[in-house]
Amino acid sequence: MAEPIYRRVLVKLSGEYFAGPQDYGIDQATIDRVAGELIAARSLGIEIAVVIGGGNIFRGVEVSARGVSRTTGDTMGMLATVMNCLALAEALQRHGQKARTLAALMMPEVCELYTRAAAEQTLREGGIALLAAGTGNPYFTTDTAAVLRAAEIGAGAVLKATNVDGVYSADPKLDPNAKRFEKLTHSEALAGGYKVMDATAFALARETSLPIIVFSIAEPGSIGAVLSGAGRATVVAG
Ligand SMILES: Nc1ncnc2c1ncn2[C@@H]1O[C@H](COP(=O)(O)OP(=O)(O)OP(=O)(O)O)[C@@H](O)[C@H]1O
């Protein structure tokens, strides 16, 4: 494999993907496979922080459409991301990889509170830092949390590992004629309104000059490939 381009990255993992072949919840085989990919990337010497979505369990907007207030629904969504982080942390540890879950909401019996210093210490000691509970605020998404945390810890890029292999001119799951982009600037991504990531995340990435690389986590070895500048992906930068 070619030399990795980055020293430190933030990997944003799709919560939805964690459901595996099920419609909902956490599929252990999927988590174990993702853990293996992260450990392989870590073995290249790259420092890795992770943010996981919650779409496999709860999304605030969906819960609120059923009568729960948006704020409570979003809190439920943030708690879903904590569950995903706990599951992945345990899988990493079972495979011998140091991992620490740091949440943006206080839950001392469950995991430690996120601080930049705690994340920094984990990364410097060779651990994978799992940054849970999004930003800790309702009305945001884990994509925005991923860009925010990446900027805070000085990551070289956000690797958005999702269930599509890049940014398309339209949702490829709905439009078979959608065209995939190899490259986009942040401004083009914002102007296009591409729903693969929310506008707040793209705007913050533009402001902080952070590249976002969108690729499919379903492709075996994709994290390692993207880290060495190969692999099928859309790079949003510049
Ligand atoms: N223009 C587009 N290009 C690529 N994907 C798109 C586009 N518009 C919508 N999508 C959809 O965006 C989805 C990926 O983003 P989304 O934030 O929903 O998922 P995720 O981040 O993988 O999940 P989670 O929120 O659980 O972490 C894909 O499933 C794809 O169908």
Ligand SMILES: O=c1ccn([C@@H]2O[C@H](COP(=O)(O)O)[C@@H](O)[C@H]2O)c(=O)[nH]1
């Ligand atoms: O900063 C944040 C991040 C997330 N949420 C809530 O969690 C769910 C799940 O996150 P996804 O990014 O959609 O996977 C999200 O729908 C929000 O309800 C939040 O409130 N604040």
